[in-house]
Amino acid sequence: xxxxxxxxxxxxxxxxxxxxxxxxxxxxxxxxxxxxxxxxxxxxxxxxxxxxxxxxxxxxxxxxxxxxxxxxxxxxxxxxxxxxxxxxxxxxxxxxxxxx
Amino acid sequence: xxxxxxxxxxxxxxxxxxxxxxxxxxxxxxxxxxxxxxxxxxxxxxxxxxxxxxxxxxxxxxxxxxxxxxxxxxxxxxxxxxxxxxxxxxxxxxxxxxxxxxxxxxxxxxxxxxxxxxxxxxxxxxxxxxxxxxxxxxxxxxxxxxxxxxxxxxxxxxxxxxxxxxxxxxxxxxxxxxxxxxxxxxxxxxxxxxxxxxxxxxxxxxxxxxxxxxxxxxxxxxxxxxxxxxxxxxxxxxxxxxxxxxxxxxxxxxxxxxxxxxxxxxxxxxxxxxxxxxxxxxxxxxxxxxxxxxxxxxxxxxxxxxxxxxxxxxxxxxxxxxxxxxxxxxxxxxxxxxxxxxxxxxxxxxxxxxxxxxxxxxxxxxxxxxxxxxxxxxxxxxxxxxxxxxxxxxxxxxxxxxxxxxxxxxxxxxxxxxxxxxxxxxxxxxxxxxxxxxxxxxxxxxxxxxxxxxxxxxxxxxxxxxxxxxxxxxxxxxxxxxxxxxxxxxxxxxxxxxxxxxxxxxxxxxxxxxxxxxxxxxxxxxxxxxxxxxxxxxxxxxxxxxxxxxxxxxxxxxxxxxxxxxxxxxxxxxxxxxxxxxxxxxxxxxxxxxxxxxxxxxxxxxxxxxxxxxxxxxxxxxxxxxxxxx
Numbered sequence: 001x002x003x004x005x006x007x008x009x010x011x012x013x014x015x016x017x018x019x020x021x022x023x024x025x026x027x028x029x030x031x032x033x034x035x036x037x038x039x040x041x042x043x044x045x046x047x048x049x050x051x052x053x054x055x056x057x058x059x060x061x062x063x064x065x066x067x068x069x070x071x072x073x074x075x076x077x078x079x080x081x082x083x084x085x086x087x088x089x090x091x092x093x094x095x096x097x098x099x100x
Numbered sequence: 101x102x103x104x105x106x107x108x109x110x111x112x113x114x115x116x117x118x119x120x121x122x123x124x125x126x127x128x129x130x131x132x133x134x135x136x137x138x139x140x141x142x143x144x145x146x147x148x149x150x151x152x153x154x155x156x157x158x159x160x161x162x163x164x165x166x167x168x169x170x171x172x173x174x175x176x177x178x179x180x181x182x183x184x185x186x187x188x189x190x191x192x193x194x195x196x197x198x199x200x201x202x203x204x205x206x207x208x209x210x211x212x213x214x215x216x217x218x219x220x221x222x223x224x225x226x227x228x229x230x231x232x233x234x235x236x237x238x239x240x241x242x243x244x245x246x247x248x249x250x251x252x253x254x255x256x257x258x259x260x261x262x263x264x265x266x267x268x269x270x271x272x273x274x275x276x277x278x279x280x281x282x283x284x285x286x287x288x289x290x291x292x293x294x295x296x297x298x299x300x301x302x303x304x305x306x307x308x309x310x311x312x313x314x315x316x317x318x319x320x321x322x323x324x325x326x327x328x329x330x331x332x333x334x335x336x337x338x339x340x341x342x343x344x345x346x347x348x349x350x351x352x353x354x355x356x357x358x359x360x361x362x363x364x365x366x367x368x369x370x371x372x373x374x375x376x377x378x379x380x381x382x383x384x385x386x387x388x389x390x391x392x393x394x395x396x397x398x399x400x401x402x403x404x405x406x407x408x409x410x411x412x413x414x415x416x417x418x419x420x421x422x423x424x425x426x427x428x429x430x431x432x433x434x435x436x437x438x439x440x441x442x443x444x445x446x447x448x449x450x451x452x453x454x455x456x457x458x459x460x461x462x463x464x465x466x467x468x469x470x471x472x473x474x475x476x477x478x479x480x481x482x483x484x485x486x487x488x489x490x491x492x493x494x495x496x497x498x499x500x501x502x503x504x505x506x507x508x509x510x511x512x513x514x515x516x517x518x519x520x521x522x523x524x525x526x527x528x529x530x531x532x533x534x535x536x537x538x539x540x541x542x543x544x545x546x547x548x549x550x551x552x553x554x555x556x557x558x559x560x561x562x563x564x565x566x567x568x569x570x571x572x573x574x575x576x577x578x579x580x581x582x583x584x585x586x587x588x589x590x591x592x593x594x595x596x597x598x599x600x601x602x603x604x605x606x607x608x609x610x611x612x613x614x615x616x617x618x619x620x621x622x623x624x625x626x627x628x629x630x631x632x633x634x635x636x637x638x639x640x641x642x643x644x645x646x647x648x649x650x651x652x653x654x655x656x657x658x659x660x661x662x663x664x665x666x667x668x669x670x671x672x673x674x675x676x677x678x679x680x681x682x683x684x685x686x687x688x689x690x691x692x693x694x695x696x697x698x699x700x701x702x703x704x705x706x707x708x709x710x711x712x713x714x715x716x717x718x719x720x721x722x723x724x725x726x727x728x729x730x
Binding site: 019022023031092093095096097098099 | 706707708709710711714715
């Protein structure tokens, strides 16, 4: 049997990768994917801990996270699409309307 | 049935509410019916309640209807409760009857005005406030009515607010009344401090039972009387009333002649035990009344504006009422209030009819010879003039005589002499007005003359009814010399205060003197303005200084302007320039600019780049987790 720590390490690595990608990449689509990776890293941690504690709570939360992620993806992609229509670009440095 | 009297004020209130909300959408005809009908219903209820009152045994007076507790804070307690006793009954009947006639007259007078519904809203609101004033069972609620009529007076004086002089006159009336009302409010507070209740019955008991000292009673009485000088246009606060003639004429008749301005007299009569207890205050009331009676009459002598003459006449007549109250003859004062309400509103309405005929002309120098053009207005005006002049058998004679006789009987010979002097002047100025307006040469402009017409029946019928009352209203208060039993008014009102008695011979003599005085005044006017029309201008040029002083109303307005108004304005400007502009505006602008500055600083953190925000977010999360872990 694979020890729990392996799963947790995998989860941490995935999360770190996602975070790094989020900060390094410049176009919105990739950043979006990075966020998805982070979310799924969190899901993995939830599942692992739920299994080891033999409780259903963690698994239920995962379903919620997946639902929210789906909703967020649809809204987020729609926003990105609109931004692209206006700016002809999805680079973050081109989107600075809120600059004070 | 006798407890429906509390509805009297609320019928016009309801009507005013409906007109205020829907007035502009309703047809004129409906507005007229509703506004007049509401006051007529009030009058009907007043009569029913009056009959009910007569059937009630006297020890049950006053009938009180407590609707609910309005204010209750510690010792300060005021109910919304109305009362009905002879004094309130007389006032309610006079207010609703005269009010109704003037409402009807207004239908004709204001027919062409674009503010028709607004006008009737105000007029109904006024009727409500006035009825509340005279039916309140405690002084706090009375003050509500007192302020309510003041507000309506302001609104109606400034009814044609697009005219600068009307707006200014309204403001002046409001501000001058404020001075009196401030004193009145102080008086109420002293009543609560020393008596502990504003109910009139409680005040009477406290004063009668010796619960207040003479000094306190005098203080309260004088403070309340200052309020009365404001509302009832007595020296020194009378200056607003002549200017109030800027309002529509029916308003002058209703508010500034018949009802509101007599509120002060009603108040003194209502608190008669207080004024009877404090001899000093009563003396002041009588003296102020007498001085005003003569002083205002002298100003009426030389005015050329028909409504201003009547305004000064009103001031003077209210002076007589205060003489009555001051010498302890409260019933005589109230009696004059009651007769005056009829003949003065008649005079105003007839003057309005003259103005109506002459396309709004007010200057008597541009009238004359109107007798044959106005076959209904002239006789009714004449009846009013005869009544006010004090010619026997007309109402004004009985009431004025009752006041002067009481003053003489009390031993106030100086005040009596002033009253007699005022009576000569009254007869003179009112017949001067008659002769200048209706007799003599026609001095109208030709284009005005072409349009002269008698007013429509909706205006003349109220005139005729009022003329009837101006003649006959006095017969319920015949002089004592004809028999005590004949004075029904006196026996009904039964106000406190002792009425000194004098021998019949002296009383007859006094009556003869006042008759002689009335005819002297009329004769002088006849001589000056009909027989020898050149005399007045000759006199004016012979005594130019006297004439100028009178014509310019003793320069009192100028004096008040210089002493109070201008200094207030100057002081306000000083404060405006130095305090408002610098300190207050500085503080406000300082707040704004410091907010602006800090905003500018903070806006540097707002890069608009997602990366930066995410980094700050990450930093926050790290710090948070670090805090949780360690």
